[in-house]
Amino acid sequence: MSQNAEPSVVNDAVRGDFVPRVWGLITPYWRSEERAKAWLLLIAVIALSLVSVGISVWINHWYKDFYNALEKKDSAAFWSLIGYFGLIAAAGIVGAVYRLYLTQMLTIRWRRWLTEQHFSRWLAHKNYYQLEQGGYTDNPDQRISEDLNSFTDNTLTLGLGLIRTVVSLVSFSIILWGVSGSIVVFGITIPGYMFWCALLYAAVGSWLAHLIGRRLIGLSNQQQRFEADLRFSMVRVRENAESIALYNGEPNEHERLSTRFNRVWQNFWTQMKVTKRLTFFTAGYSQIAIIFPFIVAAPRYFAGKIELGELMQINSAFGNVQENFSWFIDAYVTLASWRATCDRLLSFRQAMTDNEQRQPAIDVKTQGDALKLNDLSLDLADGRALLHGANLQVAAGDRVMLRGRSGSGKSTLLRAMGGLWPQGGGAIRLPQERALFLPQKPYLPIGTLRDSLSYPQVSDTYSSERYEEVLRTCRLEHLIPKLDEANQWQRVLSGGEQQRLAFARALLYRPRWLYLDEATSAMDEEDEAMLYQALIDQLPGLSVVSVGHRSSLARFHPRLVRIDAGQLVAQ
Numbered sequence: 001m002s003q004n005a006e007p008s009v010v011n012d013a014v015r016g017d018f019v020p021r022v023w024g025l026i027t028p029y030w031r032s033e034e035r036a037k038a039w040l041l042l043i044a045v046i047a048l049s050l051v052s053v054g055i056s057v058w059i060n061h062w063y064k065d066f067y068n069a070l071e072k073k074d075s076a077a078f079w080s081l082i083g084y085f086g087l088i089a090a091a092g093i094v095g096a097v098y099r100l101y102l103t104q105m106l107t108i109r110w111r112r113w114l115t116e117q118h119f120s121r122w123l124a125h126k127n128y129y130q131l132e133q134g135g136y137t138d139n140p141d142q143r144i145s146e147d148l149n150s151f152t153d154n155t156l157t158l159g160l161g162l163i164r165t166v167v168s169l170v171s172f173s174i175i176l177w178g179v180s181g182s183i184v185v186f187g188i189t190i191p192g193y194m195f196w197c198a199l200l201y202a203a204v205g206s207w208l209a210h211l212i213g214r215r216l217i218g219l220s221n222q223q224q225r226f227e228a229d230l231r232f233s234m235v236r237v238r239e240n241a242e243s244i245a246l247y248n249g250e251p252n253e254h255e256r257l258s259t260r261f262n263r264v265w266q267n268f269w270t271q272m273k274v275t276k277r278l279t280f281f282t283a284g285y286s287q288i289a290i291i292f293p294f295i296v297a298a299p300r301y302f303a304g305k306i307e308l309g310e311l312m313q314i315n316s317a318f319g320n321v322q323e324n325f326s327w328f329i330d331a332y333v334t335l336a337s338w339r340a341t342c343d344r345l346l347s348f349r350q351a352m353t354d355n356e357q358r359q360p361a362i363d364v365k366t367q368g369d370a371l372k373l374n375d376l377s378l379d380l381a382d383g384r385a386l387l388h389g390a391n392l393q394v395a396a397g398d399r400v401m402l403r404g405r406s407g408s409g410k411s412t413l414l415r416a417m418g419g420l421w422p423q424g425g426g427a428i429r430l431p432q433e434r435a436l437f438l439p440q441k442p443y444l445p446i447g448t449l450r451d452s453l454s455y456p457q458v459s460d461t462y463s464s465e466r467y468e469e470v471l472r473t474c475r476l477e478h479l480i481p482k483l484d485e486a487n488q489w490q491r492v493l494s495g496g497e498q499q500r501l502a503f504a505r506a507l508l509y510r511p512r513w514l515y516l517d518e519a520t521s522a523m524d525e526e527d528e529a530m531l532y533q534a535l536i537d538q539l540p541g542l543s544v545v546s547v548g549h550r551s552s553l554a555r556f557h558p559r560l561v562r563i564d565a566g567q568l569v570a571q
Contacts, residue, residue, distance in 0.1 A: 021346050026155060029113050041106040048099035049164040055092045057171050060316045062088065068309030103156060111152040118144050127352045129420060139228035143348045147224070147341050154338040158331060169324035176317040179310060194318055197296050202325030205285045213278040213332050219271045221340035226267055230260040278332065293318035363427040364419045370395050371417070371513070371545065373568075376426035378412050386412055387424070390568045392561065396431065396512070399536075399544040401553055403571075404563035410547040411440075413563070414517045417545075431543070433512035440518040442502035444489040449482050452489050453505055462508055470504040473534050475527065495522030503531045507538055514539075516546040525552045532556040 030038055062085060069077035122128050122140060131140060177192035190196060237244060237253055244253055293315045301311045323330070362376070371394040378387040386409030394400050402410045415421045417428055418437055444452040450459040453467055468480050476497065493501065499522050506514060514535065520528040529552065535542060536556065546557060554560060560571040 018342070018346075022342050025151075025342070025345060025349070028117070029110050032113060034109065034113055038106065038109065041102055041109070045099060045102050045106060045160060046163060048095050048102070049160055050167055051095045052092065052099065053164060053168045053171055055088060055095065056168060056320060057175070058088055059085075060172070060175060060313060060320070063316050064309040064313040066309070067312040068307055071308045103160065107152050107156055110156070111149055114148050114152065115144060118148065121349075121352055125352075125356045126420060127355055130355045130422065131351055133420075139225065139232060140348060142224070142228035142231070143344055146228075147344050147348075150337065150341045151345055154334055154341065158334060158338060161331065162327065165324045165327040168320060172317045172320040172324065176314065176321050179306075179314050179317065194293065194296060194314060195321065197292075198318055198321040198325055201289070201292065202322055205281075206325075206328045208281060209278065209285075209328065209332050212281055213274060213336065215274050216271065216278070216333060216336035217339045219267060219274065220337045221343055222267050223264070223271060224340060224344060226260070226263045230257070230264055233257055233260050275333070282330070282332075289319065289322050292322075358422070360419075361422060362416055362424045364416070365427075365429055366432050367429045369431050369433065370429075371431055371543070372427075372429040374427040374429070376416070376428060377424045378409055378416055378421060379423040381423060385566055387563065387568070388566050390426070392568050394543065394545060394559075396433070396543050397541050398559060399542075399546075399557045400559040400561055401546045401548060401557035402561055402563065403548070408563040409566075410563055411517050414515055414545070414547055417515060431513055434510070435513040435515065436506055436509050436511035437515045438502050438506060438517065438519040440521055441495075442498045442505075444493070444498060444501070446486075446488050448484050448486050449479060449489060450484060452501065453483075453508060455505065457509070466508065470507045473507060473538070474500040474504040474531060476500055476504060496524075496527065499523055500527065500531065503535070506535065510539060512541070513543045514545075516544065516548075518547055518549070520548070520550075520553070525550070528552065529556075 029035075032038075062081065065077070066081045066085075069081060122144065128140070173195055176195050176198065179194075182189050182191045182193060233256060237257070244250065294311075297306070297311055297314045297318075300306050301308075306314070328335075362378075371392075373390050373392040376387060376390040376392075377385065379385050402413065404410050412421055414437070416424065417430065443455070445455055448459065450467060453459075453470070454461050464483070467483055468477075471477055471480055479497075479501075489501075490498065499519060502519060520531065523531070528550070532553070533556070535544070544557065546553060562569045562571050
């Protein structure tokens with residue numbers, strides 16, 4: 001499956017029960033070990049939001065007195081109300097600052113908790129590997145880093161905004177109902193008619209906004225995916241800079257990057273056109289809302305039934321009620337982005353769930369003190385068989401070399417032993433003793449050289465003397481002064497140096513079973529012989545299963561097994 005694809009079954013499952021799935025994503029944090037602090041922060045933020053609503057109501061009443069003072073040219077009342085407004089404004093400023101501060105605190109705490117949970121799950125059950133191999137989901141790095149950030153931020157923003165809107169709506173609806181009076185339409189008296197005008201205005205506006213902007217949900221989802229694909233392609237160029245440079249592959253890479261960016265550009269252009277239409281509507285809607293309450297209330301004002309202050313109070317109350325009723329319109333773009341983010345997170349989680357629940361075709365267990373293959377079959381994703389009905393037993397202390405033509409399944413067999421190959425059948429029984437796999441291209445984490453040597457253990461597991469000893473054994477003594485230097489060692493060291501460092505790692509780790517997949521392919525035969533001999537001399541009783549092509553390796557492996565026509569053949 002391509003990097004840009006996503007299984008339709010996952011999307012269908014997500015769309016089918018979106019609300020309960022999102023609820024399942026939101027609620028665990030509020031029941032977690034951090035629930036006490038989370039709820040305390042949430043209650044504080046909600047309380048400050050309610051305070052801000054109270055201040056808005058306060059200002060609404062102030063409008064009435066202030067404009068009446070202006071109409072009556074009452075200087076003393078004017079200056080008194082100015083001072084009064086200063087107190088209201090100060091309270092509003094303090095409340096707004098701490099509401100934002102505590103909301104950000106809650107957001108980052110929630111994001112940290114969710115990120116740790118997703119790190120744990122992504123790295124468990126080999127999800128990080130299986131999802132990449134099967135193409136079940138695109139750009140998991142973006143989903144964990146960016147989508148979780150957007151999810152927590154937008155969920156709190158929308159949730160708290162909705163709470164504040166509901167409280168504000170109730171408060172100002174009561175005010176508007178009380179001050180707007182009644183109107184007679186076709187002989188029918190309508191009490192609180194300004195409230196009904198605001199409701200009708202917002203309802204029609206929300207319906208039209210949804211019709212105009214509903215495409216933004218899908219477009220936002222695609223935009224996030226295309227942006228992530230572009231970043232992934234640029235990272236690939238950085239990771240393979242030397243190979244690309246030697247191939248003079250710049251025109252090819254330029255075309256690939258341009259193709260990726262064209263998807264970003266075209267989707268964004270479509271988003272722009274939809275957003276433009278939506279903005280035309282929302283801007284017009286907002287502008288009309290400024291004069292709409294004056295137009296509706298003007299007959300009562302000119303008839304002398306209300307004073308200027310009451311007119312301004314009606315305008316303020318109407319504006320708040322209409323604004324609260326129009327929350328859906330104002331938040332539509334954010335809602336579209338939030339829905340797209342939720343879809344991406346839910347499909348990512350569904351893919352991990354599917355992988356975790358998938359019954360492995362090959363029964364791999366740790367059991368006993370020998371390596372056993374029982375009626376083992378290995379298939380490719382297209383159904384082609386690599387190996388069928390294979391049986392093999394490797395006793396403790398044996399050293400076995402797997403040989404065969406390129407593509408015969410040697411490396412695939414080692415992956416199956418590592419529990420990484422999903423297609424096939426039969427059983428693999430791995431010995432219970434300490435084991436280590438050395439792939440052809442070693443993984444060197446970004447950090448100090450000491451970190452790379454000790455991986456997968458922490459760097460303080462061994463003494464400095466021991467690190468220096470294994471580096472000398474593996475002819476890497478020139479790296480001893482750099483043990484505590486932090487770098488991207490996978491770029492700094494040559495292929496041969498990286499493989500020698502992997503052997504140094506094995507000497508440190510001292511496994512009882514060592515599995516090597518073309519682990520000396522970048523070395524010369526002299527270094528290869530020296531390192532294999534070092535393993536034999538320094539790790540007595542070591543069991544070895546090697547994949548290799550060179551005939552020079554045969555002398556270090558008393559047993560040779562060849563994969564030929566899908567069968568394991570002893571030589």
